[in-house]
Amino acid sequence: MALIVLDATEGLTEQDQKVAGIVERYAKGAIFLLNKWDIVQEPEITYKRLISDLERKMWFLNYAPVITTSGIEKKRITKIFPVIDEIISERKKRITTAEMNRLIRDITSGAPLPLFKGKQVKIFYMTQIKTEPPAFVIFSNYPEGIKGPYVRHIEKCLRDRFSFRGTPVRIYKKLKT
Numbered sequence: 001m002a003l004i005v006l007d008a009t010e011g012l013t014e015q016d017q018k019v020a021g022i023v024e025r026y027a028k029g030a031i032f033l034l035n036k037w038d039i040v041q042e043p044e045i046t047y048k049r050l051i052s053d054l055e056r057k058m059w060f061l062n063y064a065p066v067i068t069t070s071g072i073e074k075k076r077i078t079k080i081f082p083v084i085d086e087i088i089s090e091r092k093k094r095i096t097t098a099e100m101n102r103l104i105r106d107i108t109s110g111a112p113l114p115l116f117k118g119k120q121v122k123i124f125y126m127t128q129i130k131t132e133p134p135a136f137v138i139f140s141n142y143p144e145g146i147k148g149p150y151v152r153h154i155e156k157c158l159r160d161r162f163s164f165r166g167t168p169v170r171i172y173k174k175l176k177t
Contacts, residue, residue: 001029001084004061008034008046008068012053020058027133029087029167030064031080038070063159065166087166091132095162100126100136107157116145124176126154135170143173 002023006016023030032054040046051066058064065083069076104126113121123146124139138154140146151171158169 001031001087003031003033003080004064005033005035006050008036008040008050011050012057017057020061024060024168027168027170029091029133030061031083031087031166032058032061032064032066033080034066034068035071037068038073038075043068063164063166063168083166090164091134091167093134093162093164094131095128095134097125097127099162100128103157103161104138104154107154111150111153113150114145114147116142119145121145129172133168133170134164135172137172137174139174139176141176143175146173 002019004016004020004023006012020030034047034050037043047068054066055062065087067076067079067083069080071077104123108123113123115121119142121140121142124141126136126138129135129137136158138146138151151173155169155171158164158171
């Protein structure tokens with residue numbers, strides 16, 4: 001679990017991005033803390049700008065919640081602990097294969113899979129292989145035909161249905177033999 005503390009008065013720095021990259025690489029749960037919120041001049045404008053910067057520069061941690069805090073005034077510090085507990089719970093969440101298959105059926109009925117070398121890609125099923133962080137395997141006739149954008153679409157649908165707030169999700173592809 002990582003609390004990524006950002007100086008709200010300074011904005012995102014290159015060092016913040018490096019730290020966030022390490023958190024993502026090691027598949028840790030994450031929360032962004034916008035600290036020094038007590039001295040921010042225009043809170044609404046600053047919040048919108050920082051959220052926009054986070055979405056643009058730290059898109060790879062788009063699952064991490066954001067909390068504004070003040071270390072000096074001890075504001076909203078206690079709000080961090082319930083979120084940590086939630087993220088720990090989300091990391092341990094297990095989804096049944098039946099639920100995963102319903103999700104895959106819903107996804108493929110709305111957004112058909114692309115062709116791969118002129119042949120139709122099929123997803124036979126998807127199953128969870130581990131927790132902490134949650135990891136899933138898609139079994140397909142042409143796993144190499146399921147490209148990055150489609151995997152990200154599956155992850156988005158997975159998060160929409162099952163949340164996984166604050167934790168990374170890993171999705172692998174495998175040939176069904």
